[in-house]
Amino acid sequence: MDKYDFNGIEKKWQKYWEENKTFHAEIDKSKPKFYALVEFPYPSGQGLHAGHPRPYTAMDIIARKRRMQGYNVLFPMGWDAFGLPTENFAIKNKIHPKKVTEDNVRKFTEQCKSFGWSFDWEREIDTTDPNYYKWTQWLFLQFFKRGLAYKKEMAVNWCMECKVVLANEEVVNGTCERCNGEVVRKVKSQWMLKITEFAQELIDGLEDVDYPDRIVYSQINWIGKSTGAEVDFKTNAGETLRVYTTRPDTLFGSTYMVIAPEHSYVEKWASQLKNIDEIREYAAKAARKSDFERSEIAKEKSGVKLDGVSAINPTTSKEIPIFVSDYVLTGYGTGAIMAVPGHDQRDWEFAKKFDLPIIEVVVGHDAHGVPSDITKEAFVLDTDEGTMVNSGFLDGLGVPEAKAKISQWLAENKLGEKKTNYKLRDWVFSRQRYWGEPIPVVWCDSCNKWVAVPESELPLMLPEVENYMPTDTGESPLSTLESFINTTCPDCGAPAKRETDTMPQWAGSSWYYLRYADPHNDKEFVSNEALEYWLPVDWYNGGMEHTTLHLLYSRFWHKFLFGIDKVNTPEPYLKRTAHGMILGEDGEKMSKSRGNTVDPNILVADTGADSVRLYEMFIGDFEKTATWNTQGIKGCKRFLDRVWALSEMLKDGDEYSEKLAGSLHRTIKKVGEDIEELKFNTAIAAMMAFVNEVYSAGEINRAELKTLLVLLSPFAPHLASEMFEAFGFGLVHEQEWADFDPELCTFDEVEIVLQVNGKIKDRITVESGADKNTLLAAAKANEAISGAISGKEIVKEIVVTDKLVNIVVK
RNA sequence: GCCGCUGUGGUGGAAUCGGCAGACACAAGGGACUUAAAAUCCCUCGCUGGCAACAGCGUAACGGUUCAAGUCCGUUCAGCGGCACCA
Secondary structure, X not given: OOOOOHHHHHHHXXXXXXXXXXXXXXXXXXXXXXXXXXXXXXXXXXXXXXXOHHHHHHHHHHHXXXXXXXXXXXXXXXXXXXXXHHHHHHHHHOXXXXXXXXXXXXXXXXXXXXXXXXXXXXXXXXXXXXXHHHHHHHHHHHHHHOOOEXXXXXXXXEEXXXXXXXXXXXXXXXXXXXXXXXXXXXXXXXXXXXXXXXXXXXXXXXXXXXXOHHHHHHHHHHHOEEEEEEEEEEEOOOOEEEEXXXXXXXXXXXXXXXXXXXXXXXXHOHHHXXXXXXXXXXXXXXXXXXXXXXXXXXXXXXXXXXXXXXXXXXXXXXXXXXXXXXXXXXXXXXXXXXXXOOOOHHHHHHHHHHOOOOOOOEEOEOOOOOEOOOOOOOOOOOOOOOEEOOOHHXXXXXXXXXXXXXXXXXXXXXXXXXXXXXXXOOEEOOEOOOOOOEOOEEEEXXXXXXXXXXXXXXXXXXXXXXXXXXXXXXXXXXXXXXXXXXXXXXXXXXXXXXOOOEOOOHHHHOOHHHHOOOOOOOOOXXXXXXXXXXXXXXXXXXXXXXXXXXXXXXXXXXXXXXXXXOOOOOOOEOEEEEEOOXXXXXXXXXXXXXXXXXXXXXXXXXXXXXXXXXXXXXXXOOOOOEEOOHHHHHHHHHHHHXXXXXXXXXXXXXXXXXXXXXXXXXXXXXXXXXXXXXXXXHHHHHHHHHHHHHHHHOOEEHHHHHHHHHHHOOOXXXXXXXXXXXXXXOOHHHOOOOOOOHHHHOOOEEEEEEEEOOEXXXXXXXXXXXXXXXXXXXXXXXXXXXXXXXXXXXXXXXXXXXXXXXXXXX
């Protein structure tokens, strides 16, 4: 059999597409638009790895199909090029990060083009390009001007290895997400973005978009909304101590209180505390620990009782002790809790250890019907079913009623109020590194405040420096560059100093989908016209690892921009899907150190881009993790060779032949539907099955081949384009997507399973759509059936049209 | 610990609403072609027994619902991902 010259064909068509700008999109109001987006890559020195082609090919298939369905498709690509690896590589090899980025981008571009993805290269963007980061800076200033970017002294996560501040989201098990280096706590002044202001909107918006449940859950969990109340407890030190609780109904059961070791009252009360030294020592110990260590040793509760200050439970008027303990966090709620050991497992453990009273105030049973027993463990409600006891005026009420009544009582007595809390923290937005967008603000001593760099002076260029090594003091490399730092105040003209921190890598990727709509605009970050036509993104596919952070951050920016009328939709992405990771052949995550990485470009050189594209889609369920197997590509290559060789059995014909029409219509239906559901693997299987059928038939006509090539073209565009042209059908990307007739998808004859008592006895072939009586009669006429039921009593007869007959006998 | 997901041949994986388990591939075995090999084409391919027709078993384990369960329900086990003292 003739094999096709994939090398020549692929180069030919890539050149054609590039020269003709085939996939370049312009606003065209006569056509419906479709904006397909993939996560733009970080151009690392290693080039593309086996994981990249999976999502890109998937969206390419969808984009190509949409074009054939008459949509004006925007399918852009760019580079998320700021970031630590480039900077570290630059330091190690003494090459400027700009040069490193340029080299890497060149390599990535070339590799992307060799896969034949139908990106609009006219819209390529690069987050490190001043023409791009000008607008990232401009966007930061919009936050700043509205008080949503602010500077704050805070304990931050400091990576000892990278010498950089990390967002909470970037700390994994107490180590740096990127380098696995140790992370410690350090107090620094940091730029923050007020994402918390949008917490509720970020939850509500999820109802208007089409995201898979697992992504919705992860967003909601990350935001972590809870409702409850804040309650004031009087203390004998004078101050009232305010706590946050989700269970105000259990107030009668609160037998002690706990404040975080960092709580400001510790020092406020210092003179009244007889054991202040012991408390300070405990607090110092807690502060030294990273969050990770703190939770590591937290299996055993620890704490110190305040000797000299106590509180009064407002419901029982009983005096209760106050403790410091690191199981109470300073950053959540008020940094103080009322402990209800009967109904909170952490409080219960603490009470056991310090021998504190445990009072039962709710009785009920758990989801399995086991009655509550607070001598064994705290009774925490997993349903709303519980009855109040030992709770004065709440006795006998159900929990929801008790919550309402106590809230009212607290309000009437001015002891507290309802309160909603979120786990979400504001976003730490500064990094003490070189390779990022400079934050465009200056500190003016005479104004005594941070002043925005005027928008007319943007971009604030990242200066060329000799040495971009991070400093051990935790200051940015820019901090040593006098010519950069020293400036004048835009407000008053007095000498002022520039901010030397840069933005995190998330900044550029938080709005890139907007820039793609209008990438060369030097007046605005995006024009209204482009926004109105292209936005929102219709379908955004990316990795599961970006479904909390990147997705949340970019939704936050978008909601902010919507609020100030800079974008026209409340959500940026209508539909989001996530692909599974590709593991190495050993079933482990691909990594250089394991030596199990796969270079897709070598495979492209060996078997052609179309084969690799096909294999990446055939490997398994797109949304699940898949294990790489280089052997598997062979099957896909073989299939394409078989398609190529169909020319040897080609016959004339303008209409589908009787022999193949049915299965071709079914294949059209299956491939079309499967693409929409991301079931690329079964779509390919369907095309393989059709080709196998053609081989059995020994012939295919021109009309049939043409349709097959249309179906195959999004998957293997080079081969399909070449054959399409060779047989005089024209340009496949200008073809309309194939239609099917639902009536022709059905079979004339179907095989019916004959069962007795659910056991298969025989199979018969009957006309499709035969009615139940006919089927039953045919079944009873069957020898195997009549033999099995003779002399027995028929209890039940089940007939499923086109499927089976089951006769139940006794 | 909590939340989410997954468990099917030697392997990757298929299987709308519960209705023939194993589509489509890889690997393996056999045959044709060839001086030979590769490639290609054709056949076999869940397990057990049988020359065979065929019979029995089989979707992590156990139990349940049903005429019928990979699919629904319960319990358990294993693996993966996320969160992890959030009051």
